[in-house]
Amino acid sequence: xxxxxxxxxxxxxxxxxxxxxxxxxxxxxxxxxxxxxxxxxxxxxxxxxxxxxxxxxxxxxxxxxxxxxxxxxxxxxxxxxxxxxxxxxxxxxxxxxxxxxxxxxxxxxxxxxxxxxxxxxxxxxxxxxxxxxxxxxxxxxxxxxxxxxxxxxxxxxxxxxxxxxxxxxxxxxxxxxxxxxxxxxxxxxxxxxxxxxxxxxxxxxxxxxxxxxxxxxxxxxxxxxxxxxxxxxxxxxxxxxx
Numbered sequence: 353x354x355x356x357x358x359x360x361x362x363x364x365x366x367x368x369x370x371x372x373x374x375x376x377x378x379x380x381x382x383x384x385x386x387x388x389x390x391x392x393x394x395x396x397x398x399x400x401x402x403x404x405x406x407x408x409x410x411x412x413x414x415x416x417x418x419x420x421x422x423x424x425x426x427x428x429x430x431x432x433x434x435x436x437x438x439x440x441x442x443x444x445x446x447x448x449x450x451x452x453x454x455x456x457x458x459x460x461x462x463x464x465x466x467x468x469x470x471x472x473x474x475x476x477x478x479x480x481x482x483x484x485x486x487x488x489x490x491x492x493x494x495x496x497x498x499x500x501x502x503x504x505x506x507x508x509x510x511x512x513x514x515x516x517x518x519x520x521x522x523x524x525x526x527x528x529x530x531x532x533x534x535x536x537x538x539x540x541x542x543x544x545x546x547x548x549x550x551x552x553x554x555x556x557x558x559x560x561x562x563x564x565x566x567x568x569x570x571x572x573x574x575x576x577x578x579x580x581x582x583x584x585x586x587x588x589x590x591x592x593x594x
Contacts, residue, residue, distance in 0.1 A: 362545060367394050371590065379419065388590040392541045393541065434556075448486045450483070450492075453501045468494055487562045524554075548582045554575070
């Protein structure tokens with residue numbers, strides 16, 4: 353397998369946001385952020401500028417002695433965590449279904465709804481009809497959307513065949529393995545952080561299907577373990593006593 357070379361180093365802003373998105377709770381002191389910045393080659397002056405701009409954009413909020421995620425990125429962290437952690441429960445064979453029942457919406461409203469449903473890991477079966485196996489522990493936030501009617505259903509066709517039509521599982525797995533290879537091959541701290549950030553972004557698009565619907569060599573657990581190990585490594589360095 354060739355190791356991919358198409359993951360660019362992160363900007364100072366992306367370094368800051370990646371650190372906080374991976375922190376639990378999602379707050380770090382200025383000293384911790386500076387230490388992590390030094391580790392990945394971001395000068396303290398550059399880091400301060402990135403922090404100020406992130407606060408101005410609403411991505412971060414200052415607290416006495418440090419920074420924490422703003423509201424928008426807190427929601428993004430929740431989705432990221434779902435992809436990294438074991439978010440599944442025992443599956444009874446039923447599927448979630450969301451059907452768009454309100455017409456006449458603007459293009460921007462339709463795009464926002466598509467993003468919301470995709471973010472909830474549903475796939476579009478046909479225009480306006482979205483579904484996925486009901487195997488996640490989370491309560492779907494989209495269920496309260498007034499433009500949708502939501503259901504539980506059991507498909508007549510083979511669920512594995514349906515999943516294979518809704519998601520390109522081989523492509524997702526292949527991309528994941530390539531990113532994992534890059535993380536394993538990276539030596540420079542900045543390159544490792546960039547590869548890990550790429551990996552966690554990929555995990556946010558994991559459909560998190562029941563094991564019986566996945567290919568036998570599905571790499572999801574291996575990717576999650578690798579990201580968790582890297583994140584622990586980085587946070588240990590970040591929070592060590594100077």
